[in-house]
Every structure is written in structure tokens, then in C-alpha cells.
Amino acid sequence: MSQPRTLYDKLWDAHVVKQREDGTALLYIDRHLLHEVTSPQAFEGLRLAGRSPWRLGANLATPDHNVPTTQKERAQGVSGIEDETSRIQVQTLDENCDAFGITEFKINDVRQGIVHVVGPEQGATLPGMTLVCGDSHTATHGAFAALAHGVGTSEVEHVLATQCLIQRKMKNLLIQVDGRLQPGVTAKDIILAVIGEIGTAGGTGYAMEFAGSAIESLSMEGRMTICNMAIEAGARVGLVACDQTTLDYVKGRPFAPQGEQWAQAEAYWKNLHTDSGAVFDKVVTLDAAAIEPQVSWGTSPEMVAPISGQVPNPADAVDETQRKSWVRALEYMGLQPNQALTDIRLDRVFIGSCTNSRIEDLRAAAVVIKGRKVASSVKQALVVPGSGLVKQQAEAEGLDQVFVAAGFEWREPGCSMCLAMNADKLGAGEHCASTSNRNFEGRQGYGGRTHLVSPAMAAAAAIAGHFIDVRQF
Amino acid sequence: MQKFTQLNGLVAPLDRANVDTDLIIPKQFLKSIKRTGFGPNLFDELRYLDEGYPGQDASQRPLNPDFVLNQPRYQGAEVLLARQNFGCGSSREHAPWALVDFGFRAVIAPSFADIFFNNAPKNGLLLIQLDEAVLDRLFAEVAASEGYRLLIDLPAQKVTTPSGEVLSFEMDPFRKHCLINGLDDIGITLQDAQAIKDYEVRQAQQTPWIFA
Numbered sequence: 001m002s003q004p005r006t007l008y009d010k011l012w013d014a015h016v017v018k019q020r021e022d023g024t025a026l027l028y029i030d031r032h033l034l035h036e037v038t039s040p041q042a043f044e045g046l047r048l049a050g051r052s053p054w055r056l057g058a059n060l061a062t063p064d065h066n067v068p069t070t071q072k073e074r075a076q077g078v079s080g081i082e083d084e085t086s087r088i089q090v091q092t093l094d095e096n097c098d099a100f101g102i103t104e105f106k107i108n109d110v111r112q113g114i115v116h117v118v119g120p121e122q123g124a125t126l127p128g129m130t131l132v133c134g135d136s137h138t139a140t141h142g143a144f145a146a147l148a149h150g151v152g153t154s155e156v157e158h159v160l161a162t163q164c165l166i167q168r169k170m171k172n173l174l175i176q177v178d179g180r181l182q183p184g185v186t187a188k189d190i191i192l193a194v195i196g197e198i199g200t201a202g203g204t205g206y207a208m209e210f211a212g213s214a215i216e217s218l219s220m221e222g223r224m225t226i227c228n229m230a231i232e233a234g235a236r237v238g239l240v241a242c243d244q245t246t247l248d249y250v251k252g253r254p255f256a257p258q259g260e261q262w263a264q265a266e267a268y269w270k271n272l273h274t275d276s277g278a279v280f281d282k283v284v285t286l287d288a289a290a291i292e293p294q295v296s297w298g299t300s301p302e303m304v305a306p307i308s309g310q311v312p313n314p315a316d317a318v319d320e321t322q323r324k325s326w327v328r329a330l331e332y333m334g335l336q337p338n339q340a341l342t343d344i345r346l347d348r349v350f351i352g353s354c355t356n357s358r359i360e361d362l363r364a365a366a367v368v369i370k371g372r373k374v375a376s377s378v379k380q381a382l383v384v385p386g387s388g389l390v391k392q393q394a395e396a397e398g399l400d401q402v403f404v405a406a407g408f409e410w411r412e413p414g415c416s417m418c419l420a421m422n423a424d425k426l427g428a429g430e431h432c433a434s435t436s437n438r439n440f441e442g443r444q445g446y447g448g449r450t451h452l453v454s455p456a457m458a459a460a461a462a463i464a465g466h467f468i469d470v471r472q473f
Numbered sequence: 474m475q476k477f478t479q480l481n482g483l484v485a486p487l488d489r490a491n492v493d494t495d496l497i498i499p500k501q502f503l504k505s506i507k508r509t510g511f512g513p514n515l516f517d518e519l520r521y522l523d524e525g526y527p528g529q530d531a532s533q534r535p536l537n538p539d540f541v542l543n544q545p546r547y548q549g550a551e552v553l554l555a556r557q558n559f560g561c562g563s564s565r566e567h568a569p570w571a572l573v574d575f576g577f578r579a580v581i582a583p584s585f586a587d588i589f590f591n592n593a594p595k596n597g598l599l600l601i602q603l604d605e606a607v608l609d610r611l612f613a614e615v616a617a618s619e620g621y622r623l624l625i626d627l628p629a630q631k632v633t634t635p636s637g638e639v640l641s642f643e644m645d646p647f648r649k650h651c652l653i654n655g656l657d658d659i660g661i662t663l664q665d666a667q668a669i670k671d672y673e674v675r676q677a678q679q680t681p682w683i684f685a
């Protein structure tokens with residue numbers, strides 16, 4: 001009988017090509033996702049060295065970070081992108097993919113979208129895989145019991161050329177969330193609560209597995225939301241075991257195995273869970289029933305509180321470092337100590353990003369919005385679907401009509417206001433209820449003030465004009 | 474990466490200490506999506522009389538006739554003589570990219586900044602450290618004779634001057650190995666190409682859908 005292993009151990013073991021003397025290993029990479037921002041110099045490097053991709057079929061590309069989301073700019077395709085730097089980057093991705101023969105969903109392909117939405121949607125993300133992408137939110141794909149993490153440009157090139165990475169094994173961390181979520185509380189609230197609990201460095205050096213009855217009862221969309229933000233807790237890798245929910249989601253997707261291979265895959269995937277008796281280096285437990293809807297008040301995802309709570313008072317900080325960072329955050333965010341979160345008024349609302357732009361997220365927001373209007377004090381409320389297919393599905397369900405009738409703008413897929421590389425951004429001093437994952441200074445625009453929330457909470461805030469507990473809505 | 478074994482290269486002198494990476498390649502050129510094409514903007518502020526920005530046609534810009542690399546006798550130089558602490562400042566890999574793109578294959582100086590020292594060989598650029606006093610002499614010899622070339626032999630770790638003087642230099646064995654064989658990190662991984670292929674053959678049995 002072999003030693004009981006964690007899910008991470010199993011994924012790691014299955015992909016070691018060669019163990020090196022210095023403690024690192026050559027790890028095989030099954031799937032490589034590419035986008036326009038971190039790939040150009042990697043392709044250039046390949047070309048200069050006269051190399052070609054090791055295994056073409058491992059790669060899948062789509063532009064997302066820089067693409068405009070208005071129909072006006074999108075109608076012309078790449079040439080319609082007004083910002084020159086953005087246009088050139090998207091064009092370069094097209095040219096590189098064409099030249100090397102890499103499958104790409106181009107800007108107006110219905111399958112285009114945020115790379116972390118597209119991979120799973122296409123079945124390009126499969127259980128048991130190792131998957132990398134030049135983007136830190138690659139952790140998202142761990143929801144499929146896949147070993148997935150972000151890499152830099154030189155590693156993008158390394159993976160293109162060798163289908164491998166030189167890696168050092170991480171430690172195992174278990175986040176155990178048991179119990180039943182209250183109605184109105186979502187996966188986003190779980191992960192924000194986890195980050196609030198362990199801090200943004202709590203997972204550094206670990207592969208972070210999420211388990212427990214609360215996680216098992218989540219949809220794949222919810223699990224992706226959770227793994228997406230593992231990186232905000234410091235962990236490059238988030239993981240959830242493979243179960244029937246996973247298999248049901250994957251089955252029939254374009255890149256998923258079919259027929260006989262499906263049966264073989266299913267049998268293999270059913271082993272993708274932590275063995276009982278396996279030892280984690282660290283365990284954190286949370287009671288799902290106690291989690292309230294969360295709102296971030298500061299400039300780091302760990303600066304988060306339940307909606308019934310308040311902005312903290314720096315006088316209550318545990319030490320001088322924390323006090324200083326709270327003072328700085330409150331100043332940047334324009335908030336007062338002890339201010340109720342429900343007193344924060346919003347200028348803009350953004351529903352989108354690789355954290356929360358899937359069909360389930362849009363449905364959750366639409367339920368809250370239906371028959372209501374965006375508060376007149378809110379300057380702009382945006383819904384940016386994660387992919388062309390999510391958009392199509394939402395339109396088939398009439399969700400776009402619900403949003404538009406309420407006063408939301410219904411956009412084309414892309415990263416959009418998550419990082420403000422395109423025209424969608426906050427003005428200085430503006431407060432935004434955002435379903436994205438980072439609330440760093442300037443993230444959504446110079447001087448912009450981001451509050452991270454779930455789609456349902458963002459929807460409720462749009463209607464009320466300030467944060468409000470969606471459970472009482 | 475280009476292999477480096479022997480080179481008999483024309484030498485250009487840059488008689489200036491603490492040449493930083495911003496001087497080597499100014500920050501406005503970092504927006505590029507490429508790692509080639511930086512050559513025309515190498516030493517941009519020293520080389521041209523106007524202000525440089527990305528996308529200009531460099532051939533239309535007014536050259537600074539006093540700058541050494543603009544002098545006819547140094548056209549086609551492959552070896553750069555420099556002074557202490559060459560490559561200090563930011564970590565931009567664009568600095569070695571620009572030097573290589575311009576045509577330099579080696580830089581000889583009394584000392585190099587750390588990060589630049591690490592970046593350069595990854596891009597096939599050989600860095601040779603020689604004593605300040607030796608450099609003084611080389612600078613004088615270059616100035617005195619047009620068409621001055623140095624013979625660099627990396628495997629032997631020797632530089633030979635036109636007069637036949639032989640100068641030895643130190644070299645980290647791993648870097649030397651990578652340069653001589655033209656190996657970057659990728660090149661090193663590719664030495665395990667057979668192991669990667671074997672892995673793929675094995676896995677194709679276990680998880681054929683990955684390789685479909």
C-alpha cells in the first residue's frame with residue numbers, strides 16, 4: 001500500500017519528467033494558455049533561437065487584457081482598437097499564432113474571452129492536467145483538480161519550447177470549509193473571508209486545497225471563483241478535488257475527451273482527490289454558516305469585512321505596521337474609521353473579470369436587479385461577460401434585457417475594468433463595487449477606489465447606490 | 474542563443490564609468506513587444522542630437538558626430554571596451570538585448586553591475602573582466618590604431634592583442650559551458666529532450682486524451 005497522498009502530491013508526481021540534483025524537478029506541462037500581453041517577447045525569443053513550439057496542440061490563445069468592450073470599437077475587429085499599443089499587442093498575438101500554427105480565438109470569435117473563462121468553457125482545462133499561462137490568475141483552473149499556476153514571459157517561452165518548467169515542490173495547505181452557506185452568500189464571500197482570515201501572504205509557498213461540504217456543494221463556477229483568488233492569499237496554486245460536479249461540467253465540451261477515451265479519462269480522474277490520512281503542512285478551518293456577504297474596504301484583498309461590519313479603526317490595529325497600512329488605506333479610500341460599510345456610496349459598478357463573469361455570476365446579479373433601476377447617483381454600471389459564449393448564453397436567457405432595463409451597460413467580453421488597460425476605468429476618487437479580484441491602489445484607474453464584492457452584492461449596491469446586505473434586499 | 478567560441482572582432486571604446494542601463498537603452502523604448510530591434514536606440518541619448526521616442530525612423534535623425542560609435546572607423550564593431558560598473562541601474566533585460574541587436578558580442582570592462590552581469594550571458598553576450606591598468610592600455614592602443622581588433626578565445630579564456638600580447642581572464646565554468654554551447658535555460662532543458670519524449674510516450678498510454 002502506497003503512502004496516502006494529497007491531491008497536489010498526486011498531480012506533481014504524475015508530471016515529473018526528471019528529478020534534478022539541486023532539488024528542483026523538470027515538470028511536464030499539459031496545457032499552455034496564451035494572451036496578448038505576456039507572450040510577444042516569448043515568441044520573439046523562440047524565433048531568434050530558431051526554435052518552434054514543442055507540442056503545438058498544447059497551446060491555446062485568446063486576446064483579453066487589452067481588447068475594447070464597446071460594440072463600436074469591436075465592430076471593426078483588431079483594426080478598430082483605438083489605443084495603438086493595445087492594437088499592436090493584439091495584432092502581434094494574431095500574427096504569432098498564425099505564424100506558429102497555434103489555435104487562437106481571435107477578437108470577434110464567439111469563443112474569445114478572458115483566458116481563464118475560455119479554458120474551462122472549452123474543456124481545454126481538464127482534471128489532472130498541469131496548466132500554465134503568463135498570468136497570475138491561472139490558479140482559477142485548479143477548480144478542476146488541475147495543477148495550474150501563472151508564469152512570467154521567460155517561462156512562457158520555456159514552456160513553448162520545451163513543454164516543461166523547472167519547478168520546486170510546494171508545501172500542502174488545506175482550507176476546510178464545512179457547513180451550509182446562508183442564502184445570498186456565495187463562493188466570492190468564502191474566498192474573501194478566507195483571505196481576511198489568513199492574509200495575503202497566508203498561502204505563500206503552499207499549494208492551497210479547498211475542501212469540505214461547503215466547497216463540495218459549489219458549482220464549478222463557484223469553485224473557479226475560489227481558486228481564482230488563491231493567489232490573493234499568496235498561493236500560486238488553488239485546488240479542489242474532482243467529483244461528479246466536475247465530470248458533469250467537463251463532459252461534452254469541445255476539447256474534452258469523447259467516447260472510449262472519456263471512459264478512460266473518467267476512471268483516471270476519479271482518483272484526483274486527497275487520500276484519507278494524507279498529511280497537510282497546515283490546515284485552516286472555516287464554518288460556512290458563519291460567513292456573511294463580504295466587502296473589501298482597503299487597498300489589499302485582506303482588508304475585508306462582513307457587510308454588517310465597519311471600516312476598522314487604526315487605533316485597534318495589532319501592531320504599528322498594521323496601523324500604518326490601515327491609515328494609508330483609509331486615506332487612499334477616503335473612508336473614516338468605524339464608518340459602516342453600508343455608508344459607502346458608489347460611483348461605478350463593475351460586474352466582470354475572471355473571478356465573476358461566468359453565466360452563474362450574471363444570473364445571480366440579474367436576480368437581484370430584475371425590475372429595479374440603478375440608483376441615479378451611480379455614474380456607470382457595467383456588465384462585461386467573461387466570453388462570447390457566456391454573452392450568448394446570457395442573451396438567450398434574456399439577462400442582457402434585465403441589465404439594460406435597469407440601466408446597466410451590456411458589453412463585449414474582455415478583462416475590461418478589472419485592470420483598466422482598455423478605456424474602461426475609474427476616475428480619481430471614485431468608489432466602485434467590483435466583482436474582480438484586486439483592490440490595489442490605481443488598479444482600476446488612477447486614484448480609483450475598488451471594493452471587492454460578489455456579483456449579487458454588486459448588483460444590490462448598484463440599485464441602492466451604496467453597499468447593502470443582499471440578504472435583506 | 475548564438476554560440477560563442479572564438480571571435481576576431483573590431484573594437485570600439487566607450488571611455489566612461491558607470492554606464493547605466495537607462496543610458497544603454499532609455500525607458501521609453503521598453504514599451505516594445507519585441508526583444509529585437511533595440512539596436513537603433515542603443516545609447517540613444519549619446520548617439521543622437523534629438524530626443525528619441527519609439528517608432529521613429531532612426532536613419533532620419535541627426536547623429537551626434539562626437540559620439541564614438543558614430544565615427545566611421547568603429548562601424549561594425551563587435552567588441553566594446555568600457556569602464557567600471559558597466560550596466561548598473563535597472564534590471565531591464567533590454568540592455569543586453571540592445572547591445573546584441575546592435576552587433577556587440579563581447580564587452581570588456583574592469584567591473585560589471587550584478588544584474589547586468591547575469592542577464593548578458595543569457596543572451597549570448599560575453600562579458601570579460603580585465604584589470605583597470607590593462608584596460609587603460611587597451612584604450613590607448615585602440616585610439617592609436619584604426620582597425621584595431623582583438624582575438625577572443627573563450628575556451629582558452631584568452632584575449633590576444635594585435636601585437637601578440639596574451640591576456641587571460643576568469644570565467645564561471647557554468648556560464649562558459651552555456652556560452653560555448655549556445656545554451657540558455659531552454660537550451661539546458663532541451664538537453665533532456667529525450668527524457669521529455671520518453672515521458673510523453675509513457676503518458677500517452679496513461680492519459681491519451683492529453684496528446685489527442
Ligand code: SF4
Nearest residue numbers: 137353354415418419
Ligand atoms: S480579468 Fe483581471 S485578473 Fe483576470 S486575467 Fe483579466 S486582468 Fe487578470
